[in-house]
Amino acid sequence: MPDAVLSGMRLPVYPGPFSRLSESAMATRDIVLDHVSIRFGAYTAVDNAHLVIKGGEFFSFLGPSGCGKTTLLRCISGFSDPTEGRVLIGGQDMKGIGPNKRPTALIFQNLALFPLMSVADNIAFPLEVRGVGRKDRRKRAEELLEMIALPGVGDKKVHELSGGQRQRVAIARALAVEPDILLLDEPLSALDLKLRHHMRTELRTIQQQVGLTFIYITHDQGEALTMSDRVAVMNAGVIEQVDPPESIYNRPKTSFVASFVGESNAIEGKVASQSEVLVSVDTPLGRLQGRAAGGRQYRAGDDCILFIRPEQLSVGGGHSNSLTANQVKEEFEGNARQLFLEANGIPLRLSRVNLGGPADSISGGAVQVGFEPEQAIVLPHGVLAGA
Amino acid sequence: MNRGTGGGAVAAGFSLLFFSFLFGPLIIMVITAFNSSSFPRITPWECFTTEWFGVLFANDRLMSGLLNSLVIAVSVVAIAVPVGLAGALALSELSSRLRAVLYTVLITPILIPGVVLGISTIVFWGALGRSVGAEYGSFFFSGMFLTLAGQVTFVSAYAMLVFLARLQRFDPILTEAALDLGATPGQAFRKILLPFLAPAIASAAFLTFLASFENYNTTVFTILSGNTFTTALASKVRHGTDPSLSALAVIIIGLTLIGAIVHEAYTRRKEVLRSGIARRSRIYSNPVLKTLVHPLTVFLILAGVAAFAAYEGTRHDASVCKQQILDDKRARQHELLEEQRRKMQEQQKTVAPVVSPSEGPAKANPSPFGGAFSPNGLTPGQNAPASSGTPAEAPATANPSPFGGAFNPGALKPSP
Numbered sequence: 098m099p100d101a102v103l104s105g106m107r108l109p110v111y112p113g114p115f116s117r118l119s120e121s122a123m124a125t126r127d128i129v130l131d132h133v134s135i136r137f138g139a140y141t142a143v144d145n146a147h148l149v150i151k152g153g154e155f156f157s158f159l160g161p162s163g164c165g166k167t168t169l170l171r172c173i174s175g176f177s178d179p180t181e182g183r184v185l186i187g188g189q190d191m192k193g194i195g196p197n198k199r200p201t202a203l204i205f206q207n208l209a210l211f212p213l214m215s216v217a218d219n220i221a222f223p224l225e226v227r228g229v230g231r232k233d234r235r236k237r238a239e240e241l242l243e244m245i246a247l248p249g250v251g252d253k254k255v256h257e258l259s260g261g262q263r264q265r266v267a268i269a270r271a272l273a274v275e276p277d278i279l280l281l282d283e284p285l286s287a288l289d290l291k292l293r294h295h296m297r298t299e300l301r302t303i304q305q306q307v308g309l310t311f312i313y314i315t316h317d318q319g320e321a322l323t324m325s326d327r328v329a330v331m332n333a334g335v336i337e338q339v340d341p342p343e344s345i346y347n348r349p350k351t352s353f354v355a356s357f358v359g360e361s362n363a364i365e366g367k368v369a370s371q372s373e374v375l376v377s378v379d380t381p382l383g384r385l386q387g388r389a390a391g392g393r394q395y396r397a398g399d400d401c402i403l404f405i406r407p408e409q410l411s412v413g414g415g416h417s418n419s420l421t422a423n424q425v426k427e428e429f430e431g432n433a434r435q436l437f438l439e440a441n442g443i444p445l446r447l448s449r450v451n452l453g454g455p456a457d458s459i460s461g462g463a464v465q466v467g468f469e470p471e472q473a474i475v476l477p478h479g480v481l482a483g484a
Numbered sequence: 485m486n487r488g489t490g491g492g493a494v495a496a497g498f499s500l501l502f503f504s505f506l507f508g509p510l511i512i513m514v515i516t517a518f519n520s521s522s523f524p525r526i527t528p529w530e531c532f533t534t535e536w537f538g539v540l541f542a543n544d545r546l547m548s549g550l551l552n553s554l555v556i557a558v559s560v561v562a563i564a565v566p567v568g569l570a571g572a573l574a575l576s577e578l579s580s581r582l583r584a585v586l587y588t589v590l591i592t593p594i595l596i597p598g599v600v601l602g603i604s605t606i607v608f609w610g611a612l613g614r615s616v617g618a619e620y621g622s623f624f625f626s627g628m629f630l631t632l633a634g635q636v637t638f639v640s641a642y643a644m645l646v647f648l649a650r651l652q653r654f655d656p657i658l659t660e661a662a663l664d665l666g667a668t669p670g671q672a673f674r675k676i677l678l679p680f681l682a683p684a685i686a687s688a689a690f691l692t693f694l695a696s697f698e699n700y701n702t703t704v705f706t707i708l709s710g711n712t713f714t715t716a717l718a719s720k721v722r723h724g725t726d727p728s729l730s731a732l733a734v735i736i737i738g739l740t741l742i743g744a745i746v747h748e749a750y751t752r753r754k755e756v757l758r759s760g761i762a763r764r765s766r767i768y769s770n771p772v773l774k775t776l777v778h779p780l781t782v783f784l785i786l787a788g789v790a791a792f793a794a795y796e797g798t799r800h801d802a803s804v805c806k807q808q809i810l811d812d813k814r815a816r817q818h819e820l821l822e823e824q825r826r827k828m829q830e831q832q833k834t835v836a837p838v839v840s841p842s843e844g845p846a847k848a849n850p851s852p853f854g855g856a857f858s859p860n861g862l863t864p865g866q867n868a869p870a871s872s873g874t875p876a877e878a879p880a881t882a883n884p885s886p887f888g889g890a891f892n893p894g895a896l897k898p899s900p
Contacts, residue, residue: 174664196664209661213679226667226675274666 126152126187126200126277126310128173133182135168142168144334145182150312150327152187152277155304157313157321159345160331161357161482166314167206167282169331173312174203174280186278197226202271203280207287208263210255216266217242217251223274241269261292268303278310285320297323318358322346330354332480348474350391355404355474357482362410362445364403365478368395376475378403381441382420387473400478407435407448409472416467424464438464510737517730520806524727530809533802537735540728549716553697556628556712560635560696561689567636568643568688569681575644576651591645593638598701605634605706627710634706639695643688650684742786750779 128150135143142165150156158166171177173184175196184191191199202223210219218225220241221234229237235251242248245265255263264284271279281300285293301324304311315321321328322342329339330353338350349355356363366380376389378401387403389395422438422445429435436447447466516524520531541547571590575583593601613624623629654677662672678685700714707715721729756768767773775781 176660176664196660197666197668201664203661203664205657205661207655207657209655209657211658211661211676222662222667222675223665226662226665226671270665 127185128152128278128310128312129183129185129188130169130173131183131185133169133172133179133184135165135172135177136180141334143172143179146336147182148329148336148339150310152310153308155301155311155313155324155326157315157325157328158331159315159318159321159328159358161316164331165334166331170203170280170282170312170314173278174201175199200277201280202274202276202278204267204271204282204284206282206284208267208284210263210267210270212255214255215251216247216253216255216258219255219266220251220270220273222270227274237273241273244272245269260288261296264288264296265299268300272303272307272309276309278312279304281311281313283315283317285315286317293320300324322358330357332357332482348390349404349476352402352404352476352479353482355402355476360407360446360448361404362407363481364405364443366401366403368397368399368401368475370397371395375470376401378475381443385418385420385473386470387418387475388471390474390476393477395475395477401475402478402481403473403475405468405473407446408433408450410445410447410466410468412436412447412449412464412466414465414467417470418473419465419467421463422466423462436464438466510733513730513733514737516727517734519727520802520809522726524725524730531802531805532800533806534797534800535802536727536731537797539726540731543720543728545711546713546716546720546732549711549713552628552707552711553713556631556635556703557693557696559632560639561692563632563636564640564643564692564696565685565688567640568645568692569647569685571640571644572647572651575648576654591641594641596638598638598699599705601634601637602702602705605630605637605702606708609633625708627706627708630706630708631703631712634702635696635699638702639692642695643692646684646688646691647681650681654680738790742783742790745786746779746783749777749782753777753779 130146130148130150133143133146134141144165146169158169160166168177172179173186173191175191175194175198178192186200196203211222214222217235217238220238221229224234224237238251239248242251245268247262247265247269250258250262255266258266267284268279285296285300288296297320300311300313304324311324313321313324322345325342327339327341328345330337330345332353338345338354340348340350345354345358349358352363355361364378364380364382364385366378366385369377369379369384371377371389371394374389374392375386376395377384377386380403385403387405395401420440422440425437425439425444427434427436432451434449434451436449438445438447445466512526513524515526517536518532518534519526519529520533520535521528575587575590578586609624609630613622616624618624658676658680659672662676663669667675698714700718703712704715704718711719717729717732756765767777
């Protein structure tokens, strides 16, 4: 990556050619998925998706590969029709309206820049097909190149640009005719880590700048959590939870969400008793206590899973939930150390933040670890991510 | 050539053989085009002449055939390229199982022998024409139309194969992107797919043109009583060839060479510009040389050379040389005649004193018929002295008749 490009990318503010829409206008730009199901023969790709994406929102669909999120996106952008249900954009049913007539612009996973055209022609393509004159097209392309901090590359061919530059050209092309909704299909997956992190903030800045609705598809929870106003977690065609990132992480509603978003130790067991929000669970590690997710009421004997995040598990005694584990190995990750433990056949993971001091190495053998009941969450037994 | 990879004299010899095998016939044909001998040959070399080009262009049958061929070839390109493109697009859109079936169907015309295609084309259109009550003057019975129809059936399959190969490298996401950005399906096709296919369209057009132009198997049937270039050529060869065909070969080879050289110049220039070594290259940094190696300049130079050669050729007059050759021939003929006459006279002189003309043949040629057909066999002068007896006896002995000599001319004579 040339230095010039990186320095160009650090431009924090874009001279935006967009004006923010008023609140009332936003309300009419809501996207409604009304009990949308998409089937391919006997296979159900999307099962009864029902949600409202508000105008101007940065909304992410998060899920593993093959969970149906791309299918849903293609349905919103008009490449396929739902088998059941309706897609409404701004209150209008989109059935039978082609992708070229919808107020959406899709940024493809591989960007789909036109290889035979120059960068400026790529960006001006949406204007060209709408019959805008050559001069105006060129002017608008220059404007947008200015906005994505890539002035002067208009005459280059697409293959002469770097990955990050192409990324921004694709965004500029999608924004050229000011769509209401920008759909992004894992656009950062082809970039290297540093650039990916940079593009996250960049995308968020652009979104806030232009005030468009962004619908973002990703399997990378880091992207979903950092950029989004709200996140929908999908698994096997089903939307498991729709919430702001913090709620998704701290208050997962299903075992899948708890295990997919962030790292989590899952300890299976049976409910012993419940008092208010605290649930006592009988596990192979003894009786442990945790919060009941979303004020849920359990009956004694229900199968459940108690989730505790590695960073909320701590070394030492003095916790209400305390257990003894054997150390298996330790990994240094830079910002943290990962401790891999094993207790009664159940693998546990403990994360300790690197505070810069000398590593207070835990000698092998038995370790006392524990957590507070408020830190753990008890969910009904269900599918785990990666299981 | 590298010795380590098996180079050396053997490889050089083999290469020589190989190239002479490839180009020998062409070189010999080119040379024969300029020999005034009325049969295409190198030896004996008679005169350098350009008259065979004139003979070629004066051949109405060949020239009208050429015109027909060009008209047909251009029409075939105009029909087969879009049809082939449509077929390729259909194939690339279908599900894989249906695609396999359709592929086989579309490719079949290539696999069927051209002869069968030609005959079936006539039969099909003839039957169709009769069933709708068309007259014999209608297009159902027109050689041009039938040839066009027959050729399109298999030539479009060639075009389709070219397009399929290119389409396999096309990312259909690009079309989706264009649609998503507001293009109508027509615009997406024109602005995204068609530019991508442009090289394939050019090569398909070239290929279909050649396939149509040089086709014989199908055309020889479908053209009916008419002529295309190939059928006229074939019948001309069959009825006896002359060097005007060599002249034709010279023209075709010349055109091919010009095309190949211009194409090479084009690809080299493109390669140099693409790889970005243009600035470092000695040729491309010099504006004069750069203009000189431009394909258009190369073409103009070659076309100029060809035109100059053609002009000089029309001015070349071989009549003096030919007259000389003719005189030589006459003199030689005369000489030969003289010699023959002299020989005959000599023969007469040496043979005559030994054998008399009358006895000679009989002796020299012992006949199985006992000399009955001898030219002198019936001369009375020779028989008369031999039959010294009565006239009645002589024939009987000479010719014993089954009728006991009853018909003997002397038998009715009153006996003495």
